[in-house]
Structures are given as C-alpha cells and as structure tokens.
Amino acid sequence: xxxxxxxxxxxxxxxxxxxxxxxxxxxxxxxxxxxxxxxxxxxxxxxxxxxxxxxxxxxxxxxxxxxxxxxxxxxxxxxxxxxxxxxxxxxxxxxxxxxxxxxxxxxxxxxxxxxxxxxxxxxxxxxxxxxxxxxxxxxxxxxxxxxxxxxxxxxxxxxxxxxxxxxxxxxxxxxxxxxxxxxxxxxxxxxxxxxxxxxxxxxxxxxxxxxxxxx
Amino acid sequence: xxxxxxxxxxxxxxxxxxxxxxxxxxxxxxxxxxxxxxxxxxxxxxxxxxxxxxxxxxxxxxxxxxxxxxxxxxxxxxxxxxxxxxxxxxxxxxxxxxxxxxxxxxxxxxxxxxxxxxxxxxxxxxxxxxxxxxxxxxxxxxxxxxxxxxxxxxxxxxxxxxxxxxxxxxxxxxxxxxxxxxxxxxxxxxxxxxxxxxxxxxxxxxxxxxxxxxxxxxxxxxxxxxxxxxxxxxxxxxxxxxxxxxxxxxxxxxxxxxxxxxxxxxxxxxxxxxxxxxxxxxxxxxxxxxxxxxxxxxxxxxxxxxxxxxxxxxxxxxxxxxxxxxxxxxxxxxxxxxxxxxxxxxxxxxxxxxxxxxxxxxxxxxxxxxxxxxxxxxxxxxxxxxxxxxxxxxxxxxxxxxxxxxxxxxxxxxxxxxxxxxxxxxxxxxxxxxxxxxxxxxxxxxxxxxxxxxxxxxxxxxxxxxxxxxxxxxxxxxxxxxxxxxxxxxxxxxxxxxxxxxxxxx
Numbered sequence: 001x002x003x004x005x006x007x008x009x010x011x012x013x014x015x016x017x018x019x020x021x022x023x024x025x026x027x028x029x030x031x032x033x034x035x036x037x038x039x040x041x042x043x044x045x046x047x048x049x050x051x052x053x054x055x056x057x058x059x060x061x062x063x064x065x066x067x068x069x070x071x072x073x074x075x076x077x078x079x080x081x082x083x084x085x086x087x088x089x090x091x092x093x094x095x096x097x098x099x100x101x102x103x104x105x106x107x108x109x110x111x112x113x114x115x116x117x118x119x120x121x122x123x124x125x126x127x128x129x130x131x132x133x134x135x136x137x138x139x140x141x142x143x144x145x146x147x148x149x150x151x152x153x154x155x156x157x158x159x160x161x162x163x164x165x166x167x168x169x170x171x172x173x174x175x176x177x178x179x180x181x182x183x184x185x186x187x188x189x190x191x192x193x194x195x196x197x198x199x200x201x202x203x204x205x206x207x208x209x210x211x212x213x214x215x
Numbered sequence: 216x217x218x219x220x221x222x223x224x225x226x227x228x229x230x231x232x233x234x235x236x237x238x239x240x241x242x243x244x245x246x247x248x249x250x251x252x253x254x255x256x257x258x259x260x261x262x263x264x265x266x267x268x269x270x271x272x273x274x275x276x277x278x279x280x281x282x283x284x285x286x287x288x289x290x291x292x293x294x295x296x297x298x299x300x301x302x303x304x305x306x307x308x309x310x311x312x313x314x315x316x317x318x319x320x321x322x323x324x325x326x327x328x329x330x331x332x333x334x335x336x337x338x339x340x341x342x343x344x345x346x347x348x349x350x351x352x353x354x355x356x357x358x359x360x361x362x363x364x365x366x367x368x369x370x371x372x373x374x375x376x377x378x379x380x381x382x383x384x385x386x387x388x389x390x391x392x393x394x395x396x397x398x399x400x401x402x403x404x405x406x407x408x409x410x411x412x413x414x415x416x417x418x419x420x421x422x423x424x425x426x427x428x429x430x431x432x433x434x435x436x437x438x439x440x441x442x443x444x445x446x447x448x449x450x451x452x453x454x455x456x457x458x459x460x461x462x463x464x465x466x467x468x469x470x471x472x473x474x475x476x477x478x479x480x481x482x483x484x485x486x487x488x489x490x491x492x493x494x495x496x497x498x499x500x501x502x503x504x505x506x507x508x509x510x511x512x513x514x515x516x517x518x519x520x521x522x523x524x525x526x527x528x529x530x531x532x533x534x535x536x537x538x539x540x541x542x543x544x545x546x547x548x549x550x551x552x553x554x555x556x557x558x559x560x561x562x563x564x565x566x567x568x569x570x571x572x573x574x575x576x577x578x579x580x581x582x583x584x585x586x587x588x589x590x591x592x593x594x595x596x597x598x599x600x601x602x603x604x605x606x607x608x609x610x611x612x613x614x615x616x617x618x619x620x621x622x623x624x625x626x627x628x629x630x631x632x633x634x635x636x637x638x639x640x641x642x643x644x645x646x647x648x649x650x651x652x653x654x655x656x657x658x659x660x661x662x663x664x665x666x667x668x669x670x671x672x673x674x675x676x677x678x679x680x681x682x683x684x685x686x687x688x689x690x691x692x693x694x695x696x697x698x699x700x701x702x703x704x705x706x707x708x709x710x711x712x713x714x715x716x717x718x719x720x721x
Contacts, residue, residue: 053506054502054506060505060506060507061506061507084493084496084502085493085496085497085502085503087503087515087518088515088518088519089503089507089511089514089515089518090503092518107489108486108489108490111482111485111486112482137518137519140519140521141518141519141520141521143521144521144523144560
C-alpha cells in the first residue's frame with residue numbers, strides 16, 4: 001500500500017516512516033511543508049496520506065488546506081489528518097464532500113501502533129476514522145437533540161464507536177457482543193434517528209456523522 | 216408641512232436662546248458670589264467659603280455642559296482633576312499634613328480639597344466662562360429674542376420706531392439666525408469649558424497607568440496559574456513516566472511480562488500528560504485561533520458549546536494578535552456565563568467592524584440579571600478590554616435576554632492610506648500661488664480700472680493688455696480662480712489636519 005507522509009518535526013516523521021514501514025506500507029514520499037505535500041499528493045496519487053495539520057511555511061492549518069485542495073482535484077483521495085488538538089470545525093470541513101476516505105485523529109493515537117495502522121487501513125479502504133474526542137464533542141453538542149436522548153446507553157456506545165468509523169465486527173469485539181447483536185443495535189439506532197438503513201458500512205458511518213453535524 | 220416644521224424649529228431655537236440667556240444671568244450671579252468668596256477668602260481669610268463657592272460654580276457649568284450637549288450637540292467632558300483621596304491616619308491615630316499633626320481628619324481633608332480646587336486651572340476657566348457668558352455666547356443665542364423684546368417695549372411706550380423695525384427684521388431672519396445662535400453658544404461653551412490639552416493628557420496618563428497596572432497584575436497571575444498547571448500536571452506525570460520506565464528496565468530481564476505491563480502504564484501516563492498539556496495550551500492561546508483567526512476560532516467555540524449558537528463574522532482583515540486573543544477569551548467567558556448562570560439554550564454572536572474598530576455582540580436567551588459588579592468573570596472581561604481601551608456594554612434585564620457588546624477601538628490596524636502626493640502638491644501650490652491671480656491680476660487691475668488709470672500703467676497686468684470687452688471678465692475670472700485656489704488649499708489642509716488628529720489621539 002503506497003502512502004505519503006507530511007510532518008514537519010523530523011523525529012515524528014521518521015517515527016511514522018518506520019512504523020508504517022514495519023507494517024508493510026510503502027512510503028513513497030515523506031514531506032515537511034504544505035506546498036510539497038500538495039505536489040506529492042497530485043504526483044504520487046497514494047493509496048493513503050498521513051498529514052499533520054500544522055505545517056510550514058505559515059504554521060497555520062497548511063496541511064489541512066493542502067489535503068482539502070488535493071481532494072478537490074482527486075475526489076475521494078484518502079487522507080488521515082493528525083493534530084495536537086481536534087476541532088469539530090475541521091472535522092466538518094473534512095467530511096463536507098461526503099465521499100469518505102477521511103481520518104482525523106489526535107497525534108497521541110500514534111502511540112498505539114496497531115490501532116493507528118488499523119485506522120490508516122480503514123481510511124485507505126475509503127472508510128472513516130474519527131478521533132473519540134471529536135465524537136465526544138459532537139455528542140456533547142447534541143445534548144438537547146431529541147432523537148439522541150431516546151437511545152439506550154448500549155445503543156449510545158455503539159453509536160460512538162460507529163461514528164469513529166468502526167465496522168460491526170470491530171464494534172462487537174470492543175463491546176464483547178456478537179456481530180448480529182451489534183447489527184440489531186445499529187438497526188435500532190437508525191430507526192430512532194430516522195435515518196435510512198444501509199448495508200454499506202461506510203455509507204452508514206457518513207450518515208451518522210452527517211446527522212450529528214446537522215446541528 | 217415644511218413651513219410648519221420651520222416654524223417649529225424656529226420657535227424652539229428662540230426658546231432655547233431665551234433659556235440660555237436666563238441660565239447665563241444666573242451664572243453671572245454665581246460668578247459674583249464666587250468673586251465675593253474669593254475676596255473674603257484671600258482678603259479676610261474666610262477660606263471656608265471658597266470650596267462651597269467653587270462647588271456652586273461647578274454645578275452651574277455642569278448645567279451649561281449638559282445644555283451644550285443636548286441643544287448644540289457639542290460634547291464637553293468634565294475637565295476637573297480627580298478629587299484627592301481622603302487623609303489616612305498614621306499608626307498613632309494622628310493625621311499629618313506637612314509639618315502639622317491633627318487629631319481629626321477634618322482640617323487635612325479641607326486642606327486637600329482647598330488645594331485641589333485652587334490649583335485646578337478648570338476652576339478659573341469655569342469662573343471666566345460664567346463672567347463672560349451673558350455678554351458673548353448667551354447674547355448671541357438670545358439676540359433675536361432680546362431684539363424682539365426691546366421692540367415690543369419701545370412700540371408699547373411709543374418712544375420710537377428703530378427697535379420695532381429691528382424686531383420685525385429679527386423675526387423675519389429668525390429661522391436662519393436663531394438655530395445658528397444656539398450653536399454659537401455651544402461653541403463658546405466648548406472653548407472655555409472643555410479640558411485643556413494638559414488636563415486631558417494628565418487624565419489619559421492616569422488612566423493608562425491604571426490599566427497598565429491591571430494588565431501587569433493579571434499577566435503575572437496568568438503566568439503563575441500556567442506554572443502551577445504545568446508543575447502539578449504534565450511535569451509530575453513526566454517524572455512518573457520516567458520512574459515507570461526505569462522500573463520496567465530493571466524488570467525486563469527477570470520478569471518480561473511485568474515490564475510490559477509497566478511500559479503500557481507509562482504509555483497511558485504519557486497520553487494523560489499530553490491531554491493536560493493540551494488544556495494548558497488552550498488556556499494560553501487556543502490553537503484554532505492561531506491557525507484560523509478570530510472568526511473560525513469563535514465558530515469552533517460555538518460548535519463546542521451546548522447552546523445552539525449562531526455566528527456571523529464580517530472582518531476585512533485579521534485583528535492584531537493580542538486583540539484577537541482578548542476578544543476570543545471574552546466571548547468564551549460570555550458563552551460560559553450564558554450557560555452556567557443564565558441557563559440559556561440559544562446564543563447569537565456577531566463580529567463586525569466599523570472604522571477600524573472591532574465590535575462583538577453576544578446575545579443569549581437566558582434569564583438575564585448579569586451584573587459586572589457581582590460577577591468576577593465580567594469584571595475580568597472589563598479589565599482585559601481596558602488594556603486595549605475597549606469597553607464592555609452589558610444589557611441584562613431580569614428575565615433576559617442578555618446582550619453584551621464589546622467595542623475595541625482601532626483593533627484592525629487600519630493601515631491608513633498615506634497622504635496622497637497630489638493633495639500635498641495642491642496644498643503647496645494653492646497657498647503659494649493663489650495670491651498671484653487674486654491680487655496682482657485681480658484686485659489691483661480692478662482698482663486701476665475703477666480709478667481710470669488703465670491707459671497709463673498697463674505694466675504686467677494681463678487684463679489691461681486685452682481689448683476693452685474682455686477686461687472685466689478676465690479680472691473677475693482671475694479673482695474667482697484665486698478664491699478657488701485659496702478654498703481648495705484651506706479645505707485640504709483642514710482635512711489633512713483632521714486625519715492626523717484622528718490618528719494621533721483617542
């Protein structure tokens with residue numbers, strides 16, 4: 001799997017190259033600035049890009065902008081954005097085109113190599129990987145949302161994991177449930193939120209995120 | 216309709232003139248009292264009369280300032296120096312004033328007040344105003360009324376017709392003259408009752424010293440808070456992580472499983488440390504503010520708020536960083552207050568600009584009753600704003616809604632367009648060359664022509680060399696040209712001066 005990495009701190013960049021290399025990824029470019037990232041994304045058309053939000057030369061949201069611009073030119077280009085802080089605002093911008101293949105994680109998540117690589121793979125496959133903190137903020141913002149308050153605590157847990165972008169199998173593993181039980185919960189959630197049921201994992205996640213973002 | 220309106224404004228202006236004259240006569244009486252008090256105080260040593268007289272004078276000029284503001288639209292600040300603080304007793308309970316000791320604060324307090332009033336130039340300017348007002352400003356404002364009154368008296372007694380004729384004239388011109396007279400009074404009041412440049416600067420320095428003190432204090436407090444947060448949080452965790460890793464190192468040979476468990480713990484602790492550092496960073500300068508500026512930072516804030524929050528932003532450029540940060544934290548505080556104290560469910564934030572000023576309004580549908588005197592949060596916002604000469608206006612009736620408006624002057628760093636070169640050139644050319652068409656080519660040949668010397672001395676007077684029928688038009692044209700040059704130069708100079716003043720002071 002071909003991957004482009006953009007990170008301005010040398011140590012972290014090398015760390016990411018090593019980590020992804022060790023899991024069998026083929027790192028085709030490791031760049032350190034916004035313009036370089038944009039050029040690399042257009043040139044290499046990688047299977048997935050791992051991008052730091054804040055990059056030179058402006059040290060603002062250069063990485064995010066470069067990734068969004070590249071996705072405009074190459075629709076659905078899978079991008080996993082890493083940041084020291086997560087903002088709903090950025091999550092919305094990333095999800096705005098509704099085409100999936102988006103990840104948005106805190107940098108801390110790199111600590112757990114296996115889970116991180118799992119997220120990278122999910123994004124590369126056109127799925128979603130949202131940081132639990134983003135989801136927590138989304139749900140907190142929806143505190144007064146009527147349909148959400150009708151969910152059972154279990155359904156809420158399932159919703160959180162689903163919004164992070166996990167499949168039924170992964171949710172089942174996390175919550176010690178069978179896959180069919182998770183399927184029953186998700187069906188319940190979709191009925192309560194008034195969303196059209198869908199068999200496609202990815203479309204389902206995007207529907208949930210759109211619902212949470214619609215506030 | 217229009218006639219009615221003109222009649223209405225005329226009568227109002229005449230009435231104002233009459234009232235102003237009445238007030239001025241009253242002021243004259245006060246001035247005479249003041250004069251008597253001065254003579255008795257300094258001639259006979261009856262100093263206790265002086266402060267009361269000054270207070271009377273200040274009351275009278277205060278009334279004049281208010282009338283000037285309401286009737287002439289002339290804003291006049293009170294020019295007085297701040298009152299002296301009350302005397303403080305020494306440890307032994309005595310009050311010290313110079314070389315003397317007093318048992319009670321009465322005499323030292325009186326001395327301070329006396330000196331304060333005596334040495335404030337505003338006291339003497341007030342006095343001068345009250346003496347002069349009836350004979351100048353108020354006279355101008357009341358002239359039509361006075362002339363009409365004299366006319367009526369003279370007509371009734373049948374002693375002559377001069378004043379009645381003038382009275383008719385005054386009535387005919389009153390629609391133009393009367394409002395103008397009231398404005399003249401406002402100007403006059405402004406000239407004497409406004410603070411002198413020195414008084415204004417003294418006050419400004421006092422205010423700056425105070426706000427600077429507050430800024431330094433709050434910054435120091437902020438730094439202490441950050442230090443404590445780092446010391447108790449991230450720093451302590453890093454120590455723990457180091458110790459855990461050290462223990463794991465020792466165990467790695469003998470008990471690899473325990474070492475692994477310890478390393479997992481260290482990783483968890485490092486995640487917590489990161490989380491805490493993020494909180495600290497957010498408190499210092501929110502990353503989204505650094506990355507996106509005020510508008511998006513407030514949008515991010517709105518998304519995280521439990522209220523339904525609507526944000527509208529209209530900013531041409533990013534405000535200066537410190538202003539941006541102050542505005543951000545103020546908005547954040549206001550939103551928190553709305554949720555916590557007002558139990559609001561919906562809020563509206565509007566960020567806009569006007570003439571380089573940043574204006575933020577935050578409205579919520581909570582139950583109101585917010586009061587800066589009680590809430591330390593609102594107090595903090597006011598202090599933060601004061602550092603930038605900004606103000607917080609709060610309108611929060613019991614029952615809601617609450618609206619807070621922040622106004623930060625000159626926050627957008629409007630790079631004022633440099634004075635255009637063509638204007639400077641016009642000013643210079645206007646002032647230096649305007650005299651040429653006006654006098655040698657305008658008025659002088661006119662005089663020559665009028666006195667009939669046109670044939671003898673043509674000299675370099677252009678008009679006199681032309682055929683007879685062109686001479687007068689050319690002379691008139693020259694005078695008009697000169698006048699236009701003077702006017703243009705004067706207008707542009709005044710404009711440049713205004714622009715400079717607007718930039719320099721506040």
